[in-house]
Amino acid sequence: MNAKYILALVLALQVSMSLCEIPAPSQELQAKYDSMKSTFIKRLENAYKKLQDAVSASEQGQVAKELVDSVQAVAKVAAGLGSEAAPIVDQARSSLLGLYEQYLRPHVGESLSTGIDHIKVYLDEVMPAE
Structure with missing residues (x-):
């Protein structure tokens, strides 16, 4: 009876150790992620520039400018911590x-990629990367 418990314990430890080995992502997936990340950052930078232009052109620009400056200060602190x-x-x-x-990619990769491509169409209209 004790041998069964020992065997079960050994098998459980082997399974838990195999789950600890995390595979490295492929170069293709890493490149795809980096491309999407850089495009998203460009979108945010362009949206921020448009916001600054709109603030400087408006009549209530001083209050909005102070808000933008405070957001920019928080972003600098977050970048430092990051x-x-x-x-x-x-x-x-x-x-x-x-x-x-x-x-996950074998099961949801294609549908996720299709969804991202559909979202990109709307983001190009609302927040272009260029």
Whole structure:
């Protein structure tokens, strides 16, 4: 009876150890992610520039300008904190991309890609990257 418990414990430990090995994402998936990330950042930068232009052109520009300046100060602080945590964030991102590619991409990859392509059409109208 004790041998059965030991065998079950060994098998459970092997399964848990195999789950700890996180695969690295492929270069293709990493490149696709980096492309989407850079495009999204460009969209945000362009939207921010348009917001600044609209604020400077409006009559109530002073109040809005103060709001934009405070948002910009918060963004600088967040960027400073983000630069210190960059290695941890990169490792976590790589792990999540590897898990996604190994376990989820075969099942939801095509529909997710199609959904992102449909969303890009609307984002190009509302928040263009150029």
